[in-house]
Amino acid sequence: MPNYTTQTQTGRSINSKKTLCGSLNGRFPRDDQNFEEIIEQCKNLVRIEYPQVSNDAFKNVTGSWYEWLVILGGKKYNLDNPDSNILIKLPKISQFDCSTLYEEELFRLIKELRNKVMEDSNVSLITSNPDFVILKRETLNYSILNLNVVSTDLLNWVDSEYTNCIHVCGFEDIIGYIAAKYSLRPDRRLQIPHEGSLMKALYTHLQTRLWVTTPKGIKFYAISKKIGNADSKALRTVATHSITTVTSKPEPAVDGLKSITTINDCYSFFEEILNP
Secondary structure (H helix, E strand, C coil), rough: CCEEEECCCCCCEECHHHHHHHCCCCCCCCCCCCHHHHHHHHHHHHHHHHHCHHHHHHHHHHHHHHHHHHHHHHHHHHCCCCCCCEEEEEECCCCCCHHHECHHHHHHHHHCCCCCCCHHCCEEEEEEECCEEEEHHHHHHCCCCCCCCCCCCHHHHHHHHHHHHCCCEECEEEEEEEECCCCCCCHHHHHHHHHHHHHHHHHHHHHHHHHHHCCCCEEEEEEECCCHHHHHHHCCCCCCHHHCCCCCCCCCCCCCCEECHHHHHHHHHHHHCCCC
């Protein structure tokens, strides 16, 4: 009976959640267990069941495995640090527009901006979702499921948790965002600062519309399993909106870049960015 792959009309697909749970034997990762080792075990489980699996099929799920491991580290940190800000996993833009995290009035201002640029210039304000959002702890009546057992139910919960945040965030309730990439190809390096620059521009637009004179600002971070000099250089770029007037101080599109390969790495990083 197949466990890790599913027959479809065009072939077989990888059951990514079952495979990750199988790789971990249903247990929370050890603090020092390398995520790359866990993901390789996921691939081995699939190959044993379906030897014909392609590398392209693995490319479609490797990023999801990495994001689930990171969010598990985030949830463990939130559980152990009850005053910490909350890490929430976000789906792709095709499923959910992260701007709808804002209260309805703030979301209306963003929609007005999108409509305005289309009406005036016939261009679209196209954004993608970051992989994670950091919310002020007080934003939600927050509880965390049992993390001792890593099951498909737990992964379904972290995947759907964002639905509790729709239209609940005030202007300062979104602390920042995180882009997570298992590997940093040149095209992915370009996507991250573009995403960060857009998120910060939308925040600045809200600041202007609300007449907030001393905003706290939002942060945008990037994580990957391995970061080289070329990655660091490419991501050390300016947020475009911050160089459009002489009265604004140039700010980075990406505020921090971190290599995350273990739960210990998650803890170290989240100690820096999740504490109020």
